[in-house]
Amino acid sequence: MVIKFLGSGCAKCKQLEANAQQAVKELGIDATIEKVKKFRTLRNTA
Template structure:
């Protein structure tokens, strides 16, 4: 599983990354977590508001920071 956190590196982006790491840890799954900060790459997903969560190349959520429990539902 490949999980991408899309965002410029703002506080919300960092919070999303931390929540993703916690969700992966709690579920005990194998996943690669990548940060995508290049605006061209972010736009290629059709995302206009960050932070965004992408799981296996599918945008799951954009424009807000989901909780650890919400993220677990997408994984």
């Protein structure tokens, strides 16, 4: 499973990444977490 989240790298984005990593760890899910920070990628995803 790949979990992607979009963000600019602000404090809230960093907290979201940490929360996602913790949830994956606690639930024992086999997942990769990817953060997308490039504006062009963000725009194309929306």
